[in-house]
Amino acid sequence: MKLALDAVLVATLLVLALFSLAARQARASAIGFMGFGLVLALVWVRLGAVDVALTEAAVGALTGLLLLGATSLATPAAQPSRPLRLALAGLCALVAGGLAFLVLEAPDPAPSLAAAAVEPLAALDLGNPVTAVLLAYRALDTLLETVVVVLALIGIWSLAPDADWRGAPMVPGADAPSPPLRLLARLLPPVGLVVAVHILWIGADAPGGKFQAATLIAAMGLLVLMAGLAPAPKLGNTRLRALVVGGPALFLALGLLGFLVPGSFLAWPEGLAKPVIVLIEVALTTSLAVLLALIVLGPGARRPRA
Amino acid sequence: MSGPTLYGLAAALLVGLGLYGVLAQASPLRRVLAFNLMGAGVFLMFGVAARRGAAAGLPGDPVPQALVITGIVVAFAATALAVMLMRRLAQTRAEEAAAAASSAPAEHG
CATH class of the missing domain: 1.20.58 (Methane Monooxygenase Hydroxylase; Chain G, domain 1)
Structure with a gap:
């Protein structure tokens, strides 16, 4: 069944x-x-x-x-020739077959770090091992990842023409939002925000955490912008930029403080691990929410001339 | 056949399909989409490894699961960058076409 x-x-x-x-x-x-x-x-x-x-x-x-x-940008382009496509299909079948073989021949019992991940949970005062991996054992991965997201935003912003790059991005559909969208954009965000805070808070002990919460908050923000209820922020705004880098910067600063107290990078002082992790989660959620929304909005643009 | 093995085979197929899409599709949008399918296959493989490594009362090994969460967010960032590059390319082409059509000196905007 x-x-x-x-x-x-x-x-x-x-x-x-x-x-x-x-x-x-x-x-x-x-x-x-x-x-x-x-x-x-x-x-x-x-x-x-x-x-x-x-x-x-x-x-x-x-x-x-x-x-x-981006679907409106799709331009018709020439397909590769039939023999080339056949060769490519053969190559890809080979890759898929190799992976399938690995799946079928995987070692049994499978190697696992589950026991090692569960053991220090009590000392960290966390109940969700995934959160513990993300912010305690492999915090470096998470730090680098937030930096990658910031770099992606910088890359996107740099695609704007010189004259427009500090301006507000164009919001699709904001000029003529449909009435149902406007209604939804008034009703959903309060609910979405409460759910996001809940997901963030229970992330310490149950499935949830900053990425999920931040995405939800970003989606709520985009909904409000796309319904035309609020204007898109100017990208040159200093406070907006401070929000973007605040979370990763705090993460990095607390990681460097780890050199002083427990003695290594991104190590949390004993007994204080939980408050430090909660602080980082909250700061990262704020930054990631702003980052994700700005990434979807794209580079600064001038209003199209009517 | 167990559930995880089934998903593992599906992941292998997804990687193959996605790879074919990236190499053989002509439109950039479809290539980005195919790349995401391939990524989904790779993530799924991690998920199967996590499920097989279930121990200590957990439904799966949390280490590969955390890696996948990181991977999903990075894949989103890369996809967004690719889509924005496509948008800029379309804009530049439209500007060039307009400039060529009016045969006036190319103005910005």
Whole structure:
């Protein structure tokens, strides 16, 4: 019975992947990809990774928004020739076959760090081992990742023409929002914000955490902007920029303080680990929410001349 | 066949499909989309490894799970950068076409 559910999920996942690759219209392709992301989130639940499922569902929606916004740019281009395509298909089949072989021949029992990850949880006063990995054992990964997100934003901003790069980005649809969108943009954000704070707070002990919360807050902000209820912020705004770098900067500063107290980079002082982690989570959530929303909005632009 | 093995095979197929899309598709948007499919396959493989390593009362090994969460956010950032590059390319092409059509000196905007 359970295997049947898995089989149905896998079949749906693969059909949606094929559909989004082969759909004739770019728009259908992007919508198929959004459906793929939602089914993938269900697969993550089946694999016992609820934290990942939440992240996939939340971030997948933002990715879908980006791809949908770009569908009008799709230009017809020449397909590679048939022999070349056949050769490529053979190569990709070889890669997939190799990976499938690895899956079938995986060592049993599988290597696992689960026991090592659970053991210090009590000392950290955390209940969610994934949060512990992200902010205690492998905090360096998380720090570098937030820096990567900041770099992506800088890269996006640098695509603006010289004259416009400090200006406000263009918000799709904000000029003529539909009435239902305006209603939703008034009703949803309070609920979304409460849910986001809840997800952030329980992240210490249950599935949830800063990425999921930040994505939700970013989505709420985008909803308000796209309904035209608030103007998009000017990208040259100092306070906005301080919000963007504040979280990573605090993370880095506390990491450097680790040299003084426990004696190594990104090590938290004993007994204070929980408050430090909560502080970083809150600061990172704020920065990531602003970052993700600004990334979706894109570079600064001038209003189109009427 | 167990559930994780099934998902592992699906992940292998997704990587293959995505790779083919990246190499063989002509439109940049579809390439970005295919790259995301390939990434999903790789993440899923991590998920299968995590599930197989379930121990200590956890449903899965938290270390690969945390890596996947990091990976999903980085993949989003990369996708956004690619989409914005495509947008800028389309803008530049439109400007060039307009300039060529009016045969006036190319003005900015």
